[in-house]
Amino acid sequence: MNRSTHSTTSPAAWTDTERLPGLSDRAATRLRHCIEHRDAPRFTGRSGHRLTPLDIQTLLSDKVAYQRPDLNWLTPFLARCRQGVPYYRDYPWHLGFDRLPCTRRNDLSQNIAAFVPDEIDPGQLIAFETSGTTGHPLTVPSLPLVAARYHCFHERILGWHGIELQSLEGDTGVMLVGDQQRCFTYASVLPYWDDKVLLKTNLNPDDWPEPEARGRYIDACKPLLMTGDPRSLSTLLSLDFEHRPVAILSTSMTLLGGLKERLVRRFRCPVINLYSMNEAGPIAADDGRGQGLRLVQSTLQVDLLDRQGQPVDDGDRGEITLTGGFNPCLPLLRYRTGDYACLFEDTHGRRYLRQLDGRPPVRYRTDKGWLNNVDITHLLQPFGLAQYQLHQAKNGGLRLRFEGEADPAVLQRVLAQAFGPGCPVSIERNCGKGDKLIQYTSDYPGAHDG
Amino acid sequence: MVDLQMGPPIHRLHERLLAYPESPAPRGQDLLALVYDLAHRIDPGVTAEVLEPLARLPQCQLEPDEPEISAHPDVFMLMIWLLADEAFSEPTLSAIDLVSLLLSADNLMATGYPNLQDEDQREELIRLALNGLRLKPRDETDHQARDRLLMVSSSERARVVTASRAAEERAEAIRQALAEQRAREAADKYTRE
Incomplete structure (x- = not known):
């Protein structure tokens, strides 16, 4: 059957x-x-x-190439960004790399087509959809080969554990x-x-x-x-x-x-914690040495920036900012991830992320049991909200703040159906302009114990 | 190259520009509302997403009490006045083209504030507007319309228009490809992110 x-x-x-x-x-x-x-x-x-x-x-030749990384990859990568990527073409390139503008998920979300290099044939694209922690839904352009390249990095990570x-x-x-x-x-x-x-x-x-x-x-x-x-x-x-x-x-x-x-x-x-995102693939993973999460891609530059876009001092915490990557459909240039960490380099030149402030899991209490935050994503996906934040208070009451065209009354009805008739729901249009919006938060007892 | 639709007679559009009102032009939110109305009239199916970039135009962000930069209307205002003519309700037009045209209006002509008494400047503005909406003046062939646009525009300005349209067409092709792919499954990945 x-x-x-x-x-x-x-x-x-x-x-x-x-x-x-x-x-x-x-x-x-x-x-x-x-x-x-x-x-x-x-x-x-x-x-x-x-x-x-x-x-x-x-893919097989990529695997070999990833083992013998080209240390001078950044210069030709930047040249390709400058010449072939509509979004980057008008950057003030004369100012130098450290003074170039940064991008955020919202920039990709609003105008993803401008990040796809001229050389990419739209007919070959595949798409990965992601809602992410920041609440900006995003469609990541990719290729079947790019999806398969994940295997190369997973292979390397497992190799660190002797597998x-x-x-x-x-x-x-x-x-x-x-x-x-x-x-x-x-x-x-x-x-x-x-x-x-x-x-x-x-x-x-x-x-x-x-x-x-x-x-x-x-x-x-x-x-x-x-x-x-x-x-x-x-x-x-x-x-x-x-x-x-x-x-x-x-x-x-x-x-x-x-x-x-x-x-x-x-x-x-081995139970391996992997820091990975749709925009960049696997970024860092536990290598079993207890030093943090080790950077895995040799052609992905990781910088830690302060709020003004300047690199933080050695050892300080900063926003993880990415340049490069292995997806030719989405070359990242000073891409601020919204995640924070410290960088550490050991005596062998291995670089690690420490104190990574990633995405804490949250579950929500309904009258029938718990709902996973991924379920909430599915629940709200049909509304095509530009951004949203759902908070559950200690008493179980919900507050949804959102940006988008959806009818608040319909949102209220959908949440009331999912959470039960006794659950107070408040809906606010406008998420505010925070530096980083945490999409799912809760003060309800047990929300973080799942 | 895309075929051009038949638009209004060019003499009618000259007359329209010459009739530009002397009363103060709307600005800020009033101007934005006017542009949205225009877009809806031209393309009733227009979505908020398409219109969204217009809200970021400096003209649409001015406060009512900010002083005027010039006593003369700029290309943007003249385009809006021109396209509000009823003659533009006949052809089937795309709000995407309209938005693209308005976003680039400030850079289309050598002067930001055309002299409406100058026939050549009026002609250039009219032909740029028609071309941006993929229209040609009534009784002209596509070839004639393109030739005459090139004649009235500097070759550099025509290049800008073409490049901007090519870029927009490519962006649209990418958006469409991604939208189609979103409806299907992607390729295997063995971790979730």
Whole structure:
């Protein structure tokens, strides 16, 4: 039985050569096994690597290039920005790099097309949507090859923990776990990693034949890597299964020490905190040395700036500001992330982010239980708000502040439906002009204990 | 090259400019409201997102008591006056083109405050406005309209218009490609961000 909810007119996932060009018999068999397994979840969508044979070749040479970085990459990168990127073309280049304007997520959000270099063919673009902590929804232009390049950086990060990704045996490479009311889930294969299967799943019991199927499925598929945000990983701990992945990657939000310890104790594998964002990919990750999060991309310059855009003194905290990156569709130039950290360099030249002020997870109390902040994102997404901030007070009351064209009365009704009729909801148009808007905040007891 | 739609007769537009009122021009929020009305009249399907950049124009941010910089109307005001003519309600026009035209109005002509008694300056302004909206004067072919625009404009100004339109067309192609891709799934990534 095919559990996928996709249209019956679509080919079965294991014959889908549009999303999975060059699909081998081995990959198809593995994929079919994972989708048809009796404990498999309901996969709500389809995805694929979309890589041509040429892309895969390029990816292999990228891997080699990333191991031998070009230390002089910045000068040609800046020249490309100046000549080929509409947004940067009129910058006061004569002032020098440190005096060039900074950009923020809001700049990308308002005018993303101006950041795409002239050399990029719009017909080749793919898009990743993100809501982010700052509340500025953003569509990130990308290419299938760029999505696949993440693998190179994950491979390097795992190498820091003594794990040689390419030498690992097993049919299922990665299982992403989410824990949301609804989630885009799918099964795919990774031609650049020995045709291993990639599973994107939602641990919400509603997506599974029965709640216990979740643990049995993990035991059946034996994913080598498991990735998810801290809240989903916390749910993982509540499931009954024997399998132990070789590593767990934690993304999206701050991984707190207590949860990390529980994960390490249960799975006895490296639990790696990864600082990553759609605009730049993986930026820094725990390398197991206890020094902080080590910078992973050799062609991504990380500066720490003060409010005026000047570099902070050595060792001081500043706003993480990015230049460069591996996505040719979105060259970043003094891009202020809204996240703050200190930089530290060890005696071997390894650079680390410390005291990273990332994205604390928040859950919201409703009359039926807890709602994840990702669920709130889904709830408000149809309104296309330019920016918003949701705060829950100690007494459970909600305050939504937003920028956009939505009707406050409709927003109020949607929140009242989700949170229950007894929950006071106040809606304010206008978020204010804060330096950094924290999208999800709460004073409700237990909001940060999920 | 995009085909040009048939616009009003050019003599009518000369007359329209010559009839520019002597009363003080609206400014600040009043001006913005006027421009929004114009955009809605020209393209009833216009969205707030398309209009949003207009609010940042210096003319639309002036306070009512700020002194006038010049006693003469600028290119921006003249364009608005010109395009408010009923003759522009006939063709199907795009508010995106209108906004793009108004945003670049200050840089289109060598002078920021054209002399309305100068026929050449009026002609240049009219042809720039028509071209910005992908129109040609009635009874002219596309070729004639483009040729005459080049004749009245300096080649540099025509280059600016073309480049600005090319940039806007490319930006629109990218926005469309991203919008189409948003509706589909992207490619595999094995971490969430």
